[in-house]
Amino acid sequence: MNQVEVLDNGVVLNGNLLTFPLSYEDIRALFGEARINVQSDNHCEYFYDELGISFEGATAYLRNLKKQKAYIDETHNITSMTMYVTGENVFAESKTEKRYIGGLKVLNQNMSRDRLYPYILGYGYNSEIKDEQGNMVRQIHMDIVLKVEDERKRKDIPVYDGDQILLDVYIGFRPERPKSDENYNIMVPDESCLIFDTFNFKLAVIQELMYNQEVLKPYFDIYDYMIFKKAHWNLETDKNIRAAVSFFKELPIPASLAGLVKEINMDGSDEIYMQIAPEWDGRDERFDFRKVTKSEMEQFPNLKKMLIFGNERDAESLRKVCDPLGIEVEPMACTSV
Known part of the structure; x- marks a missing residue:
């Protein structure tokens, strides 16, 4: 039986x-x-x-x-x-x-x-x-x-x-969502912080430090953040949630973490993008970046490679800044345009 x-x-x-x-x-x-x-x-x-x-x-x-x-x-x-x-x-x-x-x-x-x-x-x-x-x-x-x-x-x-x-x-x-004890009030650390001129590059760095290595706090979850803020946003959307975008724009990243960033490997399924736009299907260019500044890239002494959204033309534009710094740039889409 x-x-x-x-x-x-x-x-x-x-x-x-x-x-x-x-x-x-x-x-x-x-x-x-x-x-x-x-x-x-x-x-x-x-x-x-x-x-x-x-x-x-x-x-x-x-x-x-x-x-x-x-x-x-x-x-x-x-x-x-x-x-x-x-x-x-x-x-x-x-x-x-x-x-x-x-x-x-x-x-x-x-x-x-x-x-x-x-x-x-x-x-x-x-x-x-x-x-x-x-x-x-x-x-x-x-x-x-x-x-x-x-x-x-x-x-x-x-x-x-x-x-x-x-x-x-x-x-x-039917799992019950575990309660979060994260404090999402942004606190400025007692040390110097990284300065970004390119927001989408900052998002790629946050993906590496917060979600891949889990060294950048608080660990942002849009559902927990909504509960923390006692808010009622529509999260079944492919549009950017303004509150999440604002949080990441304001989030300070201690300069002491920069040395941990050795590679950037952008992917449409990265957690950072699911927190900003939970239903995003990866088919538009909203998180692409084609330009960076020398000053922001110089902050990452151990960064050696970036796999980016886009094509060869996008990569070539970034290489003008990244090549002299020893940072290899390759596009996810390898077809030439």
Whole structure:
């Protein structure tokens, strides 16, 4: 008989720990090749018919994972699994060819009826993390839904036969965003700071120091910043968020950190750009720069190479300043213009 146990941020399936979010490689390494149903672009269901279980992932889920600080990479976009128990009531248009036969526990216990609550698809289930005194700290990060088609039977329909689950089950990863203790009030350090004439070059330096090396503080996160400012901005946008731009313009960078910058490798997926424009697709030139000044570049004695947005013409323009300083400049787009 199969056995699923729901944990705080994942499940144990027949003794195999699955921590969400998952990639297809994670589940394939444990259970082999899945039968894959592509519902739409980058939205897939992965069926394991012998188990009576499917997993679901989509690139569209990555946005929420980033918002909740649960993002790993683009491949880890699987956030739910379904157990097809009845062979009748299903959550998706397609289903496994065989039923799930086995148990379901939550934090090593069968689900108690007093924690079931009415849900649009049947029963939802609350499970709590408690402290040593037995006080609730929070709900677990997993959303558990038991499907019941007939609303009139919801109060009476059995959930278990012994340890065997009797209803179809949806288990979704719903992480709670961890609280931040960052202080976003800009503090001027008691030392000299770098001076920038080119804002987009400054952003590239911040990417290296704040997000790659994590030596420049505070570590800026637009969602935490919004909470800190008690603001309500639209973050589902490809437009620049003015408050984020203003923060980075005002942010002082101690000159003592300049020696840590040895390379600049600009990439459209860099964290700095996602903080300024969370939905930016990298297809415009808003973060490019084609000119720098000798004085700002001389502040970086160990900088030897820059990979920049743009083409060969953009690189050539920068080389006029960078070549005499021993800084190699190469464009991401290598075609000549």
